[in-house]
Amino acid sequence: MCRDLATEVEKLLLQPGSYVRKKAVLTAVHMIRKVPELSNIFLPPCAQLLHERHHGILLGTITLITELCERSPAALKHFRKVVPQLVQILRTLVTTGYSTEHSISGVSDPFLQVQILRLLRILGRNHEESSETMNDLLAQVATNTDTSRNAGNAVLFETVLTIMDTRSAAGLRVLAVNILGRFLLNNDKNIRYVALTSLLRMVQSDHSAVQRHRPTVVECLREPDASLSRRALELSLALVNSSNVRAMTQELQSFLESCPPDLRADCASGILLAAERFAPTKRWHIDTILRVLTTAGTHVRDDAVANLTQLIGGAQELHAYSVRRLYSALAEDISQQPLVQVAAWCIGEYGDLLLEGSCEETEPLQVKEEEVLALLEKVLQSHMSLPATRGYALTALMKLSTRLRGDNNRIRQVVSIYGSCVDVELQQRAVEYNTLFRKYDHMRAAILEKMPLVERGGTQDEEAKESKEAQLSEAALVSTEPPASKLLDLLDLLDSSSGAAQPPPPLEPSPGGTLGHLLDLPCASPAPASVPNLRVFEREGLQLNLSFVRPPETPALLLITVTAVNTSGADVTHFVCQAAVPKSFQLQLQAPSGDTVPAQGGLPVTQLLRIFNPNKAPLRLKLRLTYHHLGQSVQEIFEVNNLPAETWQ
Amino acid sequence: MQFMLLFSRQGKLRLQKWYVPLSDKEKKKITRELVQTVLARKPKMCSFLEWRDLKIVYKRYASLYFCCAIEDQDNELITLEIIHRYVELLDKYFGSVCELDIIFNFEKAYFILDEFLLGGEVQETSKKNVLKAIEQADLLQENSPSIVLNYCR
Numbered sequence: 124m125c126r127d128l129a130t131e132v133e134k135l136l137l138q139p140g141s142y143v144r145k146k147a148v149l150t151a152v153h154m155i156r157k158v159p160e161l162s163n164i165f166l167p168p169c170a171q172l173l174h175e176r177h178h179g180i181l182l183g184t185i186t187l188i189t190e191l192c193e194r195s196p197a198a199l200k201h202f203r204k205v206v207p208q209l210v211q212i213l214r215t216l217v218t219t220g221y222s223t224e225h226s227i228s229g230v231s232d233p234f235l236q237v238q239i240l241r242l243l244r245i246l247g248r249n250h251e252e253s254s255e256t257m258n259d260l261l262a263q264v265a266t267n268t269d270t271s272r273n274a275g276n277a278v279l280f281e282t283v284l285t286i287m288d289t290r291s292a293a294g295l296r297v298l299a300v301n302i303l304g305r306f307l308l309n310n311d312k313n314i315r316y317v318a319l320t321s322l323l324r325m326v327q328s329d330h331s332a333v334q335r336h337r338p339t340v341v342e343c344l345r346e347p348d349a350s351l352s353r354r355a356l357e358l359s360l361a362l363v364n365s366s367n368v369r370a371m372t373q374e375l376q377s378f379l380e381s382c383p384p385d386l387r388a389d390c391a392s393g394i395l396l397a398a399e400r401f402a403p404t405k406r407w408h409i410d411t412i413l414r415v416l417t418t419a420g421t422h423v424r425d426d427a428v429a430n431l432t433q434l435i436g437g438a439q440e441l442h443a444y445s446v447r448r449l450y451s452a453l454a455e456d457i458s459q460q461p462l463v464q465v466a467a468w469c470i471g472e473y474g475d476l477l478l479e480g481s482c483e484e485t486e487p488l489q490v491k492e493e494e495v496l497a498l499l500e501k502v503l504q505s506h507m508s509l510p511a512t513r514g515y516a517l518t519a520l521m522k523l524s525t526r527l528r529g530d531n532n533r534i535r536q537v538v539s540i541y542g543s544c545v546d547v548e549l550q551q552r553a554v555e556y557n558t559l560f561r562k563y564d565h566m567r568a569a570i571l572e573k574m575p576l577v578e579r580g581g582t583q584d585e586e587a588k589e590s591k592e593a594q595l596s597e598a599a600l601v602s603t604e605p606p607a608s609k610l611l612d613l614l615d616l617l618d619s620s621s622g623a624a625q626p627p628p629p630l631e632p633s634p635g636g637t638l639g640h641l642l643d644l645p646c647a648s649p650a651p652a653s654v655p656n657l658r659v660f661e662r663e664g665l666q667l668n669l670s671f672v673r674p675p676e677t678p679a680l681l682l683i684t685v686t687a688v689n690t691s692g693a694d695v696t697h698f699v700c701q702a703a704v705p706k707s708f709q710l711q712l713q714a715p716s717g718d719t720v721p722a723q724g725g726l727p728v729t730q731l732l733r734i735f736n737p738n739k740a741p742l743r744l745k746l747r748l749t750y751h752h753l754g755q756s757v758q759e760i761f762e763v764n765n766l767p768a769e770t771w772q
Numbered sequence: 773m774q775f776m777l778l779f780s781r782q783g784k785l786r787l788q789k790w791y792v793p794l795s796d797k798e799k800k801k802i803t804r805e806l807v808q809t810v811l812a813r814k815p816k817m818c819s820f821l822e823w824r825d826l827k828i829v830y831k832r833y834a835s836l837y838f839c840c841a842i843e844d845q846d847n848e849l850i851t852l853e854i855i856h857r858y859v860e861l862l863d864k865y866f867g868s869v870c871e872l873d874i875i876f877n878f879e880k881a882y883f884i885l886d887e888f889l890l891g892g893e894v895q896e897t898s899k900k901n902v903l904k905a906i907e908q909a910d911l912l913q914e915n916s917p918s919i920v921l922n923y924c925r
Binding site: 142145146149150152153178179182183186224225227232233234235237241273274276277280281284312313314315316317347348349350351 | 814816817818819820821822845847848849850852853854856857890891893894895896897898899900901905
């Protein structure tokens with residue numbers, strides 16, 4: 124419909140009656156909004172319409188030009204020529220007297236003024252020449268407008284926006300900021316709101332100028348009005364820098380305690396972000412995060428926990444301090460989940476520091492072992508704790524079993540109770556830890572020692588757990604040979620073993636996956652009969668054993684694990700094992716677990732050989748060993764005899 | 773401006789003027805939500821609030837709330853002036869306007885609004901001109917009752 128009527132409207136634009144013309148102009152505006160292509164029709168009449176005296180038509184024309192310029196850069200360029208004319212119109216409006224018809228409380232036609240200023244803003248954006256032309260005028264409007272009533276303030280506001288958006292002189296920009304500062308002190312809430320919004324827009328470009336008004340902004344934080352306090356919060360967060368960070372954080376934290384719930388999340392994340400960027404000392408940083416977690420723990424982002432644990436882990440000198448603070452915080456209140464998680468982790472890691480008794484930075488805190496354990500148990504049992512929190516608490520309890528000096532019966536009890544927990548994750552952990560107590564007690568200390576610091580990126584827990592599991596899987600791998608070969612079976616086989624409820628883990632150890640699988644060994648039905656192991660070499664206490672696996676789904680593949688055990692009194696060093704097979708075979712030698720076989724039956728060195736035998740030819744294997752032992756360097760080459768037939772048939 | 777709503781303290785809608793095309797269902801939904809939001813505001817709070825992606829400017833005159841929705845780049849303070857100008861026009865026309873006048877003569881209220889705003893923009897900044905146009909329209913109505921009668925037959 125617009126297209127059909129466009130020409131009609133154009134004709135009406137030139138009608139003698141002003142009543143019709145003013146309506147026609149605004150119709151044109153509407154048409155442009157709907158169908159931007161009609162701009163060409165309405166562009167030419169604009170120049171003529173600008174000469175109108177009638178305010179209504181003028182207003183409509185200005186709006187029309189604004190629309191045209193917003194939608195097409197060509198129109199924008201075209202109308203830049205009109206800037207002097209607009210300046211003239213506005214100047215006449217401002218300077219010539221008082222026409223009761225159009226003015227509101229001493230300001231002549233504020234509607235028209237605001238509209239012209241808006242158009243000037245669009246025309247002057249990124250254009251030096253136009254901006255220069257309007258400089259004087261803007262200064263004039265800014266200084267002469269009567270600001271006792273809202274109309275004057277509206278015009279002033281628009282002027283400020285125009286000054287900020289165009290390439291105005293520096294003095295003018297300072298004037299604009301000062302006007303906004305005056306607005307901030309105004310009693311009228313609307314004016315203050317408007318001032319805060321504009322300051323927010325300006326804070327990127329004129330940071331230092333806005334900083335001067337920081338105290339006023341902070342005062343606005345205390346407003347009971349939600350819109351105002353939200354704006355003040357955003358602006359305050361933008362104004363934080365390294366010099367005022369302590370004072371600002373103090374203010375923001377007191378705000379956090381009293382603010383409405385929908386602002387809490389923003390405020391908390393804002394404070395944490397600011398603390399991260401500008402923290403003067405690590406201790407202050409930890410304190411700040413702690414305080415935020417205590418006040419608004421449920422509203423912080425998920426990675427706050429990870430960040431805090433990483434931060435604490437990195438600040439070695441503050442371990443004792445942090446663990447005490449966290450312990451006291453936890454003792455008071457266990458409902459804030461992120462706080463509980465961090466506190467549990469910290470107590471687990473640094474429990475020994477907690478019990479030591481003395482720390483210069485906090486008041487002396489006498490903590491008994493039973494209290495610590497009781498607290499962690501309380502967290503475990505509380506209905507307010509999330510499953511993740513429970514996991515943290517259980518792991519912390521486990522770690523304490525090595526850190527505390529008392530006996531571990533209480534811990535063992537708790538751990539075994541959770542072995543039948545409904546939550547699968549907790550149950551899995553509890554079963555693992557239980558087995559750690561029972562079967563692998565000798566490794567418990569090594570596994571549960573303090574975590575190394577992890578760089579940001581992966582979450583600390585997962586990486587540390589992975590390294591833990593990798594250690595454990597390696598240790599279990601070489602404990603005895605039949606379990607080792609069964610492990611290989613389980614690693615390579617698909618779901619053939621019936622007893623295990625879990626599918627075989629992927630080759631990458633996932634947290635708990637490999638370990639869980641190891642623990643299923645006793646209850647899994649025995650793997651398909653493996654080929655008997657073979658001792659191929661023995662010399663002065665160094666024994667070499669081979670164990671074989673034929674995975675059923677790849678019949679041509681043979682996996683050999685070479686295990687070197689040293690029962691003599693001296694270590695074997697620089698141990699290298701190489702293998703050779705006939706040409707029809709393909710051999711892959713994987714990296715050995717190490718090159719030193721410690722004495723007295725210590726951790727053996729293992730190496731995996733993969734032999735691909737597509738032709739099912741008889742297997743012949745030659746091994747070459749080089750090592751240093753008892754002060755001699757030894758080299759041995761030999762062929763492995765009596766290889767069982769199952770290895771290649 | 774995208775739309776203007778007038779509603780009483782009890783939440784009853786007295787006038788609605790939409791400057792953007794929306795389906796009836798959407799209009800009802802927006803009205804309901806906005807009325808609830810504005811009525812929940814306490815008396816001393818500031819007149820602006822952010823709602824969806826629009827800015828809402830509202831002012832309370834006696835028992836009526838005048839509520840306008842403007843876009844991001846519009847000037848909020850001048851919108852307050854627009855609302856005030858409209859109330860002044862109503863006042864001048866009805867002579868000391870009250871809510872009852874608007875309830876019983878709502879079509880006149882719409883006419884006045886249409887003479888003042890067109891397509892969401894101010895079309896006439898002079899109070900005198902707006903009122904003159906309304907007077908002329910009134911005269912036209914008075915002078916041709918015969919047209920009305922003919923039409924009814």
